[in-house]
Amino acid sequence: MGRGKFKGKPTGRRNFSTPEEMIAGTSARPRTFKQEQAEDEVRDESGEEEESEEEEIERSKGTQGIIETANPNLVRPKNLKAKDADLDKTPELSRREREEIEKQKAHERYMRLQEQGKTEQARKRFRASEFDKAAKS
Incomplete structure (x- = not known):
């Protein structure tokens, strides 16, 4: 049964792995880290051509691949250069x-x-x- 709203004080302490634990593979790091390291090593061993092909083919999750929409917030306003500015044109009043x-x-x-x-x-x-x-x- 729960003891109330708040957790006890010693939560959130950091666990540092020793060099021996790292060599043995029993460190506190998540298993995905080891998988990513192994994938990086395999990529390094394979040719550069395969690497470029893998970068081109990226699958998007969910409906993002099906529905491609342009985000209007990402469009940056175009800046006018001083030579392109029209001085004769009066700005519209609010x-x-x-x-x-x-x-x-x-x-x-x-x-x-x-x-x-x-x-x-x-x-x-x-x-x-x-x-x-x-x-x-």
Whole structure:
């Protein structure tokens, strides 16, 4: 039965193999390490032609070999050189900047119309000023 949430303190200690254990083959290293070493030795003994053929034929695991998709995150943006840059081309404004400019233009247009007396607010002010003049006289 478990003794609780945490492990005891002496976990995770390193086990170093002695030279005698390494020679005898009873070291703490995993067995796959020995297999990889043996494969490397066999590859070294075989010719270079076979080695290049093995590198070309790599099987991918699972559906990776069947479905090949381009990862859009791996595509790096192309850098423009200074000589290729077009100085006459103006950069496109963002939506917020474009809306801000439109808002300012609309306000200026409204103020011009108000000075000419063509807006409802200007007409109301004009009527109110006439009413005040009539009341004073």
